[in-house]
Amino acid sequence: MRGESMKSVLANTAAAVLMAGGVLLAQGAQATETPFAEWLEGVRTEALGLGIGAGTLDQAFVDVAPIPRVIELDRRQPEFTLTFQQYIDRVVPRSRVEKGRQKYRENRALLEEVGRKYGVQPRFIVALWGIETDFGRVTGGFPVVASLATLAYDGRRSKYFRKELMNALRILDQGHIAVPDMKGSWAGAMGQSQFMPSSFLAFAQDYDGDGRRDIWTSRADVFASAANYLAKSGWRDDQTWGRRVTLPAGFDRSLGDGKKTRSIGQWQALGVRRADGRDLPTRDLQASIVLPAKDDRSVAYMVYSNYKTILKWNRSNYFATAVGLLSDGIGAGQ
Numbered sequence: 362m363r364g365e366s367m368k369s370v371l372a373n374t375a376a377a378v379l380m381a382g383g384v385l386l387a388q389g390a391q392a393t394e395t396p397f398a399e400w401l402e403g404v405r406t407e408a409l410g411l412g413i414g415a416g417t418l419d420q421a422f423v424d425v426a427p428i429p430r431v432i433e434l435d436r437r438q439p440e441f442t443l444t445f446q447q448y449i450d451r452v453v454p455r456s457r458v459e460k461g462r463q464k465y466r467e468n469r470a471l472l473e474e475v476g477r478k479y480g481v482q483p484r485f486i487v488a489l490w491g492i493e494t495d496f497g498r499v500t501g502g503f504p505v506v507a508s509l510a511t512l513a514y515d516g517r518r519s520k521y522f523r524k525e526l527m528n529a530l531r532i533l534d535q536g537h538i539a540v541p542d543m544k545g546s547w548a549g550a551m552g553q554s555q556f557m558p559s560s561f562l563a564f565a566q567d568y569d570g571d572g573r574r575d576i577w578t579s580r581a582d583v584f585a586s587a588a589n590y591l592a593k594s595g596w597r598d599d600q601t602w603g604r605r606v607t608l609p610a611g612f613d614r615s616l617g618d619g620k621k622t623r624s625i626g627q628w629q630a631l632g633v634r635r636a637d638g639r640d641l642p643t644r645d646l647q648a649s650i651v652l653p654a655k656d657d658r659s660v661a662y663m664v665y666s667n668y669k670t671i672l673k674w675n676r677s678n679y680f681a682t683a684v685g686l687l688s689d690g691i692g693a694g695q
Contacts, residue, residue, distance in 0.1 A: 608632070
């Protein structure tokens, strides 16, 4: 650590910590009464016990202090909730569909190679890439260690974020990324695929063979990591995600919770049809009905197992449907 001891680092950040900590508490954070510097020494001790190198910790904890903006974003309640259509218009605009088609064409050989290896249609890899970071353009500028330390020090979800902090330190110790380059969202989601550290350790891939799992700058690693996540989460490359459907008058909307499954034929018998009114496909697949728009009872989707796999990535029907719709738009242009 360039000649400085850990205690020296903590002493140098004490004033900043006191100021930031005061802001945190003033904002109503449930932070521990333990001073941050003392708390961070406890984190260091735990990390050393997990086998993380002292040199890694020295580098990772330089100038680390609570970030008030992270707590603000964690606490902030939106002034209004987007409707489903507003969300789709914002996340899957025509411009993103066109950009997704372009990115697919630019990376076709690599995407199709990755798709074959992991058993995931490339259009879904591109769709996730597009929705998470606008195809790598917006990956977040928060220092991951400091963000996770802030959330772990805070009392609201400290246990979860302390584990993610340990995972982030392990990633640094393994040499996949340098401390200054480990940037992400305020909540610690990293790189072009926006993996939390636990997801990185479970799914990230070194597809380009350079010895590092680089989801920040290597498109090969980004694509393979996303595909591996889906593959290990149960993806089926012989199926799509779902489709827009129309429901009959008097349809029991309790069947549209996304959890109850029927065969496509059974949904057909209940009066469910394609969006244009034609009969449903005749393939013998299990499917569920999702009604994502609480304000519009006419919006319904019949979804298959891959939709539920997307939900493992992000447990939001808005998100999963957006990924499906964007993947359809990208696929239609190939």
